[in-house]
Amino acid sequence: MNFDFIQQATSRELEQFKSVCNQLLSRTYVVRTLYRPGKGRVNNPDYTFLSLHYEAVQDFWIGTCAKIC
Numbered sequence: 001m002n003f004d005f006i007q008q009a010t011s012r013e014l015e016q017f018k019s020v021c022n023q024l025l026s027r028t029y030v031v032r033t034l035y036r037p038g039k040g041r042v043n044n045p046d047y048t049f050l051s052l053h054y055e056a057v058q059d060f061w062i063g064t065c066a067k068i069c
Contacts, residue, residue, distance in 0.1 A: 005056035017053070020046050021060065 009017065023030055023046060032047045050057060 003056075003059070005053055006060075013049075013053075016046070016049050017057070020049055020057065024057075024061075 006014070006017070020030065030047050030050060031044055033041050034044045036042050
């Protein structure tokens, strides 16, 4: 498992990583676009984060699942 991203991430990125992983635990999906009153449709920053760090999140989940299962 490759933890390069986690070791090099800023504290803000680590907080978002934790938030996104918690969302994935509690939901089946993370949506790409959100609706904000007054702004209309906006990109979901969590979806963007997942897109940018997909491999790190995937490696994390594979390692977590292997420990749980």
